[in-house]
Amino acid sequence: MGRWEPNARGRLAQAALELYAEQGYERTTVVEITARAGLTERTFYRHFADKREVLFFGTEMVKDLLARTVAGVPADASAMDTVSAALEALGAEFQENAERVRLRDAVVSAHAELRERELIKLAGLAGTMADALRDRGTPEPAATLAAETGIAVFKVAFARWISEPGRPDLPGILRASIAELRNVLAERAPA
Amino acid sequence: MGRWEPNARGRLAQAALELYAEQGYERTTVVEITARAGLTERTFYRHFADKREVLFFGTEMVKDLLARTVAGVPADASAMDTVSAALEALGAEFQENAERVRLRDAVVSAHAELRERELIKLAGLAGTMADALRDRGTPEPAATLAAETGIAVFKVAFARWISEPGRPDLPGILRASIAELRNVLAERAPA
């Protein structure tokens, strides 16, 4: 496997995250990243589609986690409870790598270009969950609604988790947010 | 007001939409757009922050519509019913300009870069609605949850509206989607 220095991809990702955090995303050039990783600009673009993607190549693993969790939920669970279980599993994983997740979020949140990429990745996660729900028998539009709503709740809960460093229970915040959403939707206009 | 040829901004936006539709977004250069509009590349970037933004400069008007509608809903309406009213107002406006909306959606949907921009604009709309809800007295996290969830439903309903050219009632699809979401959330796991 290893011919030159091993793990070129990982070295590029590490160097990029460091430089983006140290001096900002915009003021970091791809040439700087490759210099720190001991590679050339052209090689960067062989591993990552563009300068943003280097922060998002973990998305496939997240998709797998969500799809596997949805598939593993007992068949008699409701669509939204299934989505909830998947998001809580993701929340637990974030929890375990809190430091890295928070650093990465700080970098991404600081730049509109990176937030855009984050949002389309989140939309992809919703699509993955909707597919997994349909595989379990949830019909449309319920599957897509549950998945998209779940991602919307995740965004809100994640933001709360980030904003409160002393409150570490992301899965708990997720459960509470979904419960709160049920209340918001159950509230109807007075007669 | 008008010195040179009038409405440079509008001519640029029109030329861009035409070219993006005719030959694709990626294969259209900014120089081509400005040539069709009778201007120079530098002037394009004085009117629009980048090559994508030319398709999204109507967002401010949409924000105004949502904020005004939320502010105008009777004070005793629930948060989600208020969001619903705002989205239906936006849906009605889309309905009135169906042809342009559909053409623009076809262009945006065809390119990941443009979808990214669309998603961050939608996130901005959610923020605007959350602000307007807070101004009405809705507390957090209910305001943000209602706004984000509303946008999630809008995405689903809009996609359905686009996919069914013979079903023109976007406000109706929005109402139905929110009702469906209430059902999805009310469904609980069996004891």
Place this chain on the structure above:
DNA sequence: AAAGTGATGACAGGTTCTGTCATCACGGTA
């Protein structure tokens, strides 16, 4: 008529990203 204002043109230059071909390390095969 002169000065001021704001939009546009012209030009240089940095950065991102792609296409293309050469080079290198290693593994297999005779």
Place this chain on the structure above:
DNA sequence: TACCGTGATGACAGAACCTGTCATCACTTT
């Protein structure tokens, strides 16, 4: 041992995006 194939990397050219800067032009104000 010698040869060849494979896949990753280096080297280089170039298009397109985007920005900074200054000059120019049309129109307004005094």
